[in-house]
Amino acid sequence: MILLGRYAMSRQSFVVDTSASPHALLRPLPLQGVTIRDHFWAPRIATNTQVTLPSQYAHCEETERIANFRRAAGNEEGDFVGLFFNDSDVYKWLEAVGWNDAISDSPGLSVIRDKVVADIVAAQRTDGYLNSYFTKERSDDRWTNFDLHEMYCAGHFFQAAIAICRTSGARTALDAACKMADHIDATFGPASDGKRPITDGHPEVELALVELYRVTKEQRYLTLADFMVSVRGANQLGNQKFDNLYYQDHKPYRDLHDVVGHAVRMLYLAAGATDLWLETGESALKAAIDAQWHNMTQKRMYVSGGVGSRWHGEAIGDDYELPNPTAYTETCAAIASVMWNWRLLQGTGDAKYADLMEWTLYNGVMPGLSVSGNEYFYQNPLENDGTHRRSAWFGCACCPPNVARLLAQLGSYVASVDSQSLWIHTYMQGDIDAAGSGLDAAVSVATEYPWDNTVRITVTRGGQWTLRTRVPSWASGATVTVGGVRQNAEPNTYVALRRAWQVGDEVVLVFPMQPRLIMAHPSVINNNGRVAVARGPLLYCIEQVDQSMPVASLRIDPRTQWAEAAGSVALGAHTLLHAKGYSTSTPDDALYAPWRHDARQPVRLTLVPYHLWANRAAGAMTVWIPLA
Ligand SMILES: [Zn+2]
Known part of the structure; x- marks a missing residue:
């Protein structure tokens, strides 16, 4: 049972807010619009609140990730400790705590959240720059090596700030995020504008900038995101260790028809480009995105939904290069795929994206987290001799807080609306109320999915609207029964049921689940x-x-x-x-x-x-x- 947080009654917290995106077919539901009570996800989400987030905070403190900010601010003695992009782990944890606030009453985490935000904001320079590694004696090295993840860290800070603002209303982090975004915008862009036309080494800031635009309506952030995508292909980033392809910098993004290079970077980039397309509707961008998705799903993706075949460079392999024992399949890459598919789904309403999102969630992401909620896989091989075990933390700890933020966001991936319809994408027992998205419709869902084949959807607020509910690609022989009439349902589609719904009306879906x-x-x-x-x-x-x-x-x-x-x-x-x-x-x-x-x-x-x-x-x- 997920308890509604103290902000929940007054706030509507959208994770990826396509409500006003001109080219999004679907609008999201706020986290408060979905209550999850099922036997698969609800215990996982409760564990996330009670075990995962507190233990990750402890790791961030023990490994001095948060102390780095205090030291950068001059509030604590000592130098930076750890990897140069350790800030990003704190930001992802903070984002998770932010979303978690909307679905769980956990005042202890909120207190820590505010303390950590204060530590971070104190480390911001007067020009808006924020990165605890590039301070003190390293401050002259700022923006000199674009594979040192300054933009990547900034992007994760933007996302954390957005989550906190949307769930609590607090603007401290968001104001700091805008200062950093303004600093980046003043520094980087087309040479014709007198700015530095650089390509960043680790995509992530693109999708964060689009979301920052959505929350602030500041057009410059969308323009900057477009620049960040469009500048790629200048062959700037290759070095002795990794070539330009590794960085997705070997050709312009709009000419990129394969998924290549570092898997997480590729898929964050694709998600960011898709966010951009949702705002601009640019067909050349969408054509490249479609080609990349086709290449990934037809030639370069593991059966688990995982992506990344090579340990060297954490990279995607060639077509059909999918070794099992040495699969890299980083948990973050599966999460990035979920994020990408969600954005494509919002743009198109095409069931194939919901299908892959759900499949990757269960089979690509969830292996990355122990049932206990405090041990993690970084790599997810499909075959192993028993020596690959989960760890409580990593020196490079990108995956653990990434899983935590996805679990905290999970309710936002269950359903969407358009002006006439409630769309249900994946099945979790609980309640869905679309009022916060402008559609006067609500249902409750009773199911033991993914174990049992039956889903009962009961109307809890009636009216004239369409229920569009997904039939998974594997569900051959699926049926849908409404008003006592049973009919066959085509796999990998949404069944559309339009009528004047009465409270208590029931729709029963049966998805054959034989192995x-x-x-x-x-x-x-x-x-x-x-x-x-x-x-x-x-x-x-x-x-x-x-x-x-x-x-x-x-x-x-x-x-x-x-x-x-x-x-x-x-x-x-x-x-x-x-x-x-x-x-x-x-x-x-x-x-x-x-x-x-x-x-x-x-x-x-x-x-x-x-x-x-x-x-x-x-x-x-x-x-x-x-x-x-
Ligand atoms: Zn990772």
Whole structure:
């Protein structure tokens, strides 16, 4: 149960506010418009408030990330400690606390929030510049190396300031953010304006500037975001370690038709460019975005929704380069993909973006966080020998607070409106009230999704409007029943139901959830002869702790009769799958032996949702299972 915060009754907090975006088909719901009471997400969100955010604050203090601001302000003795972009971790944590304020009454966090904001703002220079690394003896190095994440940190500060302002009304951080944005705007831009036409090394500020424009209506911030996207392709950033492609600086953004280079940078850039398109409607920008999305989903994305094939450069690979044990698939890249797909969904109302957003949320992002809420994966391999375990924190700690802010924002991704319709994108038990978005409509949702196949939507405020509710791409044979009449529903679409709704009217959706096998394109050579298993919106894997024989020896019978069972409550309610399989071996454990078709014994395989792996005893895991 999410308790409404003390600000909730008076404020309407939009996370990505496309309410006035000329080219957005959909408008968002405020966080206060969605109450989540389900058995999957509500416990995760409660853990975020009670465990994740307090423990992350402790890590930020222990690692001197917040002390860096106090030192930069001259309020504490000592020099900067840690990585040059450590400010950004504090900002992301602060953003998470900001959104969390709208959905949870946690006064302790609010007190800390205000203290941290005071520490940050005190470190701002008189010209508006803010970055705790580039102070004191390093102040002369400001804006000299554009791979040192000054813009990236600024962008995360803007987002934190926006979250705090939209949820609490406090403007201290937002005023400081505008001062920093004004400083950047005065310094960077077209040479014809007498400014420095540089390309920044780590995109992020683009989407933050568009949101800053949305909250302040200051046109200069939108113009600056456009400049930041448009200046790319000058081949300025390449160096001895990484080439221009790594930085997405090898060609102009509007000519970029693939997703390339550093995965998180690429996907933040795409999300920022999409924000820009929502405001400008520029067709050349949208054409590039569409081509990039197609390239990602058809050639460069893992079956989990994760992106990033290479450890070197945390980079996206070539087409079909998707190795499983060495997958990089940074948690931040999956989050960036969710952010990108959300913006595309708001622009188009196309179910394919909601489908990938939901899939990536469950299977790309959630593996990054332990059930306990205080351990994290940075990389999310699809196969492992059991040595990859979550950590309580990282020296480079971008992922932990990124997960925290996404969980705090989650309610904003459930539904949208247009002038006539309530759109439901993903299913969580709870209440949806669109009044804060200008549509006089409200429903309650009862479901055990993603485990159960039935969703009941009950109208709680009637009227003449259209309910547009999504049928997932995997839901072949889906049905929708309204007014006692059942009809088939096409997968990967929104079912549109327009009528004069009465309170108590019920819509029942049934999404068949039998386990299914997924094959990969044959050019993904490491997946040849293997299948992945999914049920509903969840990807499954086999983990050693559940098997009687070594994971590496296991094969699955594709004609298996599936059995479903409830998994250990310690991991939260979930459904396990059992399948017929085989374990192979060589005589006497020989490295090589003559092949024999009977060198295998039948076994019963147990599959667990991939997002839950590595929460129990360490052991091997694989998503792609060899066929028997
Ligand atoms: Zn990260």
